[in-house]
Amino acid sequence: MASESISDRTRLAALTITQAKRSAISQLLTSPLYRWRFGGPSASHLILLPQDIRTADPSFAAEIHHGHFGLAGAVAFTNGASPFAFEPPNQVWLEELHGFSWLRHLHASEDDLSREHARRLFRDWVKIEKRQRDVSWAPQIIARRLISWLSHAALLLDGGEDAFDDEVLRSLTRQIRHLAGAYGETQDGLPRLTALIALVLSGLCVAEQEVLIDTYSQQLCTELDRQIFEDGGHISRNPAVLVELLLDLFPLRQCFAPRDREPPAPLVKAINRILPMIRFMRLGDGSLGRFNGMASTLPDSIATVLAQDENQTGTKGLAAQSRYCRLEEKDTVILMDCGGPPPLPLSSDAHAGCLSFEMSSGTSPIIINCGAPGPADQEWRVTSRATATHSTLTMSNVSSARLLRNKYLERSLGASLLSGPDKIDVKIEPHADAVKVLVAHDGYMDRFGVTHLRQLKLFTSGTILEGIDRLIPEAARAKKFRRHDLKFAVHFHIHPDVQATRDATGGCAILNLPNGELWRFEAEGAVLVLEESLFLANFRGPRRTIKIVLRGLFRDEANVRWRLTKQQT
Numbered sequence: 001m002a003s004e005s006i007s008d009r010t011r012l013a014a015l016t017i018t019q020a021k022r023s024a025i026s027q028l029l030t031s032p033l034y035r036w037r038f039g040g041p042s043a044s045h046l047i048l049l050p051q052d053i054r055t056a057d058p059s060f061a062a063e064i065h066h067g068h069f070g071l072a073g074a075v076a077f078t079n080g081a082s083p084f085a086f087e088p089p090n091q092v093w094l095e096e097l098h099g100f101s102w103l104r105h106l107h108a109s110e111d112d113l114s115r116e117h118a119r120r121l122f123r124d125w126v127k128i129e130k131r132q133r134d135v136s137w138a139p140q141i142i143a144r145r146l147i148s149w150l151s152h153a154a155l156l157l158d159g160g161e162d163a164f165d166d167e168v169l170r171s172l173t174r175q176i177r178h179l180a181g182a183y184g185e186t187q188d189g190l191p192r193l194t195a196l197i198a199l200v201l202s203g204l205c206v207a208e209q210e211v212l213i214d215t216y217s218q219q220l221c222t223e224l225d226r227q228i229f230e231d232g233g234h235i236s237r238n239p240a241v242l243v244e245l246l247l248d249l250f251p252l253r254q255c256f257a258p259r260d261r262e263p264p265a266p267l268v269k270a271i272n273r274i275l276p277m278i279r280f281m282r283l284g285d286g287s288l289g290r291f292n293g294m295a296s297t298l299p300d301s302i303a304t305v306l307a308q309d310e311n312q313t314g315t316k317g318l319a320a321q322s323r324y325c326r327l328e329e330k331d332t333v334i335l336m337d338c339g340g341p342p343p344l345p346l347s348s349d350a351h352a353g354c355l356s357f358e359m360s361s362g363t364s365p366i367i368i369n370c371g372a373p374g375p376a377d378q379e380w381r382v383t384s385r386a387t388a389t390h391s392t393l394t395m396s397n398v399s400s401a402r403l404l405r406n407k408y409l410e411r412s413l414g415a416s417l418l419s420g421p422d423k424i425d426v427k428i429e430p431h432a433d434a435v436k437v438l439v440a441h442d443g444y445m446d447r448f449g450v451t452h453l454r455q456l457k458l459f460t461s462g463t464i465l466e467g468i469d470r471l472i473p474e475a476a477r478a479k480k481f482r483r484h485d486l487k488f489a490v491h492f493h494i495h496p497d498v499q500a501t502r503d504a505t506g507g508c509a510i511l512n513l514p515n516g517e518l519w520r521f522e523a524e525g526a527v528l529v530l531e532e533s534l535f536l537a538n539f540r541g542p543r544r545t546i547k548i549v550l551r552g553l554f555r556d557e558a559n560v561r562w563r564l565t566k567q568q569t
Contacts, residue, residue, distance in 0.1 A: 041208040043173045048205040048258055050251040052104050052151035055300040060105030061114045071096040073376030073541075082124040092375035098125070098136045099144035103152040118155050119164065126171065139182045140191035142175050143198035147248065150205050176202050176209060180216075188345045190234075190241045193227060196220040197248045204255040213261070221266035228270045232277025233322025236346045237339060238293040239281045242274050246305040278306065279314035280326055281335065284360035289335040290371035291324070291356070292342075293349030296539040318428055318437075325428065325437050330462030331362045337390075338426045338439045341401055341418040350418040352401035354441045355454045356390035359465065361566065364513040365495040367391050371537020384536050385418070393452055393469050393490045395554070400443030400452070434459040440472075448486060449474050450554070463566035469550075471558040485553040490526065490560055496535045496545035509548050511564075518569055523562035526550035 060070070069076045074089035088094035096102065106114040129136045136142075149156065149172065157165050176199070183195035196216055203212030227235045234241040249271055256263040281288045287297040306312070316326040323339025336357040341350040349372070359367040370389035373380040383389060387399040394400075404417040421443035429436040440453040455468040469490050494500045499512040508522035509530060522528075533547035550560055 043169045043176070043206045043208055045169070045207045046150070046153055046157075046205055047207050048255055049153050050147075050151050050201060050205060050255050052107075052148075053250055053304050054101070054104060054247055055298075055304065056104040056108035058105065058109040060102065061109035061111070061117070064106070064117055065113065069097075071102060073374045073539075082121070082128075084121075084124045084128045090375060090378065092378075094135055095138075095141055098129075098141050100125075100148035101144055103148050103155060107152045107155040115155055115159075118152075119160065122156060122168065126167070137178065137182075139179055139186040139195050142179045142182070143186075143191075143195040146172070146175055146179065146198040146202055147194075150201060151251070172202075172206060176206070176212070180212070189227065189236050190244060193220070193223055193245060194248060196223060197252055201252055201255065204252075204259055204261075213259075217264050217267075221264050224266055224270040228273055229319075229321035230273065231319040231321045232273035232275070232280070233319055233324070235342055236293070236349065237291065237322060237324075237342050238349055239278070239288040239291065240294050242278050242281075243288075243298075243301050243305055246271065246274055246278075246308070247301060250305070250308055275306070275309040275311070276313060276315055277319065277322070278302070279309075279312075280316070280319060281324065282314075282333075283335065283358060283365055284331065284333050285363045285365055287365065289324070289337075289358050290369040290537045291335075291337050291353055292351050293372050295372040295374055295537045297537075318426060323424070323426070325426070325439075327435055327437065327456065327458045329435070329458050329460050332359070332458065332462035332465070334359045334456065334458055334465065336437060336439070336456065338424065338437075340421045340424055340441070340443075344404075344417050344419065347418040350401075351385045351390065352387040352399040352403075352418065352443075353390035353392065354387075354400050354421055354424065354443060355439050355452060356387075356392040357456065358391065359564075361462075361513060361517055361519070362515050364497065364515045364517065366498055366511060366513065366519060366564075368493050368495050368535065369537075370493055370534060373536045373542065374539065377536070377541055380534075380536050380542060388489075388491060389493070389534075389536070391492050392454070393471075393488060395444045395448050395450070395452075395471070395488050396486055397489070398444070398447065400441060444471075445474065465564040467562045467564075469558075469560045469562075471554050473557060485555050488526075488552055488554050488558055490550040490562070492521070492548040492550075493533050493535075494546045494548065496538075496543045500530060500546040500548065502530060516569065518567040520565045520567055521548055521562065522565075523550050523560060525558070525560040526552035 063070060067077055067079045069078055069083045072090065072092040074093045076083055076086050076089055078086050083097055103118060106118045156168055179195060179199060186192040186195045196219055199212050199216040200220055203209050253263045253267060286299060286302060288294055316328045318325050325336040325338050327334040334357055337353050337355065340354055341347045353369060356369050357367065358369060369391055370384055372384050387394045388397060400421055402419045404419055421441040423442040425440045427438045434457050436455060436457040438455045440451050442451055444450050444452060450471045450473050453470040453472055457466040471488060497514045501510050503510055508520055511519040511521060529549050529551060531547055531549050533545045535543040535545045550562065552558060
């Protein structure tokens, strides 16, 4: 990806200063002296236990009993040792370990051995938490641990000794106080929402902590209004965030009634906005579109949150704030990215996939983006963010967005940030026999002096998709690049369950879907080739697949027309 501009460097500098200020304030608010002077009362007992609606797997308990601790796509073979004293397979595994969300699996097994394991692992954590403070006391990890402990307190406390119960409550109190001071340092986006959810949930569930409800409910509502668009999308533009957020918001909403309180209206409204957006972002097989950090879809999680939707209605067209477009005719669904990266502090998971699209017929995905890799395959993360791993056009193998490097921000935010394109125009035109979407972006203007215009036209029969990809030069800027032809490539990544072959003439590709359908892909204005690709958003790791690539040379203008047609079988 291209290097940053002067404007980008200015924004990076401002963000670095902001992050440093937040860190300094957080260190003051979480210092022992501050907590001693201003800390609230200690927790004496639990009033309420929230429900954990995430899917639980009782077999996880058996694996732990045999010394296998599997988290984040990796397994640590502990051989009887504490996982907290073990060399972690990867950073995400370590964070999930300290977040204790795996308690739900032990709770689901409903046996005394699992209960004893849970208590032993709690004691192990207490022994080492100060030595691994960078991880165990990060605000987003504290938040996840508080939610997990409250949700599965029965597993830890029922039938236990008073001394152990007191130890759990003391630790809860200490963590609540720390998070109350540190949540402002939490990374923007979902981590900050999770921290606020944990604080409000603690106020509802823990005795003597009611002050947290009023103090942080308003801040949570303010963040929800800021982060959740009117169309239900999240400010990060990552569809996965919506599902993760609802898995925490639903249990939180349920906890207000037992305390004789109404859930805040902005919280309820945010939930009601998000649910239709999740349906909007689904392909025919139920998976979410692989845009801007979306990895593999967990069907159980999707089913859980959508089961809470009383209306069960979806929409199509343009999600104006989220900048995604959905075309749907008969059994054919198309999702298209019509926007740029999110605000800079939220762009660490964003992809350079502007104008890319995904397509399904019935329950079979056809055209896809490569998607984001799982936690165990993070060596593919930078590659997954490039334009070439999306079903759209690239110029000279350069991405349409700029990857911004800053070591301090990469440490605090977890990855490099993304900037551009800056100008994106979208128009949807309904016709009697089809619906057409036209989108243009300026991601290649500064480097090559051209605008990329893409047109998709889906016929009402759902059996024909026509597309046009044009490169339109701006005379003043494009002149300096006309000394030589520039290479372009239009990528169409094919789902690995689809068989792609060239026809006898070599001028088109035949796509054989698992549901028995045949689709014919043909193009003019570029050379059609089949090349290897990787499907990165696969639960078990990267999976080999094929991509159709339309390659050509650009001098004055490029106009590539292509067509996907369902064949009669």
